[in-house]
Amino acid sequence: MKHLLRFFLFLSLILVGGLLLTGCQQGECRRDTDCNEQPQDNLCTKDVCNTAAKTCMHVAIPACNCGDLVCDNNLGERCNCSYDCASQPCIGTFGQLMAYQCDAGTQKCVLGVKEGLLKKESFTSILSVSSSAPSLKVTLNYETPLNIDTTPLMVTIQPDIFPQHIEQLTIRSIEVFERISGEQIRSYAQRSLDRVLWDSTSKIEESIPLSMQDVASSSNKSATKRLNIRLVYDYMSKGELRTQVQDVSIGKVVVVAPGETAGCKRCVSTNPCEVAVCGEETNYFCEYRKKPECCGNYACEAGENQCSCPVDCGQCSRATGDYLSYACSAGSCISFLKEKAIPKTLVETKLYLGVSLLVKVSYEEPIQTGFSTVELSLTPSASATATYPTAILVKRVELLSGDQLIAEQTPATQLAVDEATILSLPIAYPLSLPEQRIDNIRLKAYLQMTDSEGRVQDIEYSKNIGRILFVKVGV
Numbered sequence: 001m002k003h004l005l006r007f008f009l010f011l012s013l014i015l016v017g018g019l020l021l022t023g024c025q026q027g028e029c030r031r032d033t034d035c036n037e038q039p040q041d042n043l044c045t046k047d048v049c050n051t052a053a054k055t056c057m058h059v060a061i062p063a064c065n066c067g068d069l070v071c072d073n074n075l076g077e078r079c080n081c082s083y084d085c086a087s088q089p090c091i092g093t094f095g096q097l098m099a100y101q102c103d104a105g106t107q108k109c110v111l112g113v114k115e116g117l118l119k120k121e122s123f124t125s126i127l128s129v130s131s132s133a134p135s136l137k138v139t140l141n142y143e144t145p146l147n148i149d150t151t152p153l154m155v156t157i158q159p160d161i162f163p164q165h166i167e168q169l170t171i172r173s174i175e176v177f178e179r180i181s182g183e184q185i186r187s188y189a190q191r192s193l194d195r196v197l198w199d200s201t202s203k204i205e206e207s208i209p210l211s212m213q214d215v216a217s218s219s220n221k222s223a224t225k226r227l228n229i230r231l232v233y234d235y236m237s238k239g240e241l242r243t244q245v246q247d248v249s250i251g252k253v254v255v256v257a258p259g260e261t262a263g264c265k266r267c268v269s270t271n272p273c274e275v276a277v278c279g280e281e282t283n284y285f286c287e288y289r290k291k292p293e294c295c296g297n298y299a300c301e302a303g304e305n306q307c308s309c310p311v312d313c314g315q316c317s318r319a320t321g322d323y324l325s326y327a328c329s330a331g332s333c334i335s336f337l338k339e340k341a342i343p344k345t346l347v348e349t350k351l352y353l354g355v356s357l358l359v360k361v362s363y364e365e366p367i368q369t370g371f372s373t374v375e376l377s378l379t380p381s382a383s384a385t386a387t388y389p390t391a392i393l394v395k396r397v398e399l400l401s402g403d404q405l406i407a408e409q410t411p412a413t414q415l416a417v418d419e420a421t422i423l424s425l426p427i428a429y430p431l432s433l434p435e436q437r438i439d440n441i442r443l444k445a446y447l448q449m450t451d452s453e454g455r456v457q458d459i460e461y462s463k464n465i466g467r468i469l470f471v472k473v474g475v
Contacts, residue, residue, distance in 0.1 A: 027054025043067025043083065076107030095220045097145050097256055111258035113145050125248045126160050127231065134169050134235060135160040138248055145222065145254040148215070149261060152207040152285060153189075157231070162200040164321055165433060167236040169197045171204055175230040188212055188227070195298050198314030209285040216257040227253050239432030273297040306333040321435040323366055323471055335434060335473050341366055352459050353449055355389060356381045358420075359461065361443055366435070366469040372427050374399055374407065376445060379420040391450040398444045399425050406438070427470075434472050441465040 028049075029035050035047035035056035044064035047056050065072065066081035071088050075081075078090045079102035090109035093099045099114045121144050128135035137160040142153050157171055176189040188210045195204050215223045227250040234243040261284035269276045273296035274288040290297040295309040306316035307328035316333035319325050324335050341364035350357045360377035367374070380392055392415040399407040407425040415421050447459040 078109035393448040
């Protein structure tokens, strides 16, 4: 009986030991489902079984952010993940003008102007120097309070009055500033433009971001500024380059600088000659930079003209003044007369040393410099009471305006009795304007007469023509 009891005790020990050994070898888990019963606060991890160690472990779920117990505003979680940001909701105000709000583009919680306070403002001013100079219409569109970290000033510049004699009206630069005292200013933006307003229909539109470190570093991040705009522009007037610097007072503008960037939203250019740039170097505002050698970059470059690239060089087809128009011909913009020139002839008879000299001066008005000629016809005949000279020589012919020489010929031509000799004066006088009236026009002919005894006498013929209209054509 005692031996039987020992046998059963020994068998029980073997069974218990086997069970214990088996349990130790099985471990915490054999598959992932053995680990799912443990509750987790972090929704971006899952429990899996390490089959080698037979233990459960936490593994991050790829691309999972909301639920990782980290409130990350760069991922927009203050606006769209209350699980992580329950203690940091996107609410609250900053001073009287700003509040925390969800940005519709980035979904981030940002500091911006309070809802309901924003107003759209528009300001227009006419810049004029004199009645003979071009005047400019400057229009500003902006929001107030103006968030200078996200919103630029929108500036439009276009001609208001564009006199016909004005050429190459070029806007060189624009500056936004505040006058501190006297001539001292504080600049908030400068932009080089170098854009030409070709005619009354031309327009320049620019977005101008402002930088105000004094506002950004202030405790309430807001201020009221008396803003001004300074335009520098030049133009050609009657062949002379004239430069103007004019200021426009915008008045009081409330600005805020919450420290949130524009975020490069919708930074796309529809102009194939522009490259949209946005980033740290542009303070996260969209900036559109010109591509060189591209028709559409607003610069009339080598190889471009009004016919091949009117957007850069201006329209060719146009009227100029009372007599000229422009049109494209063989790829070049050429000026031509709107109507036919009018023929004019001045006739008179002069008596020199017994010689009757019939003089005709013929031309067409307007005179087309580079194409037209003024013709002088001289017909000598002997007087009944005098002996005809043995020789009449035309030494030189001049066309003058006062003392200014317009054209001349030195023909050294002998005149024959009762025969008309026609001398032509080609006109190539340079004009400062496409159409130009020149006063005090006078034609002079210098003659030399020799009598039968070999005596020589110089004769000067002069005819006052008066005012004549000259035009540039074919250029």
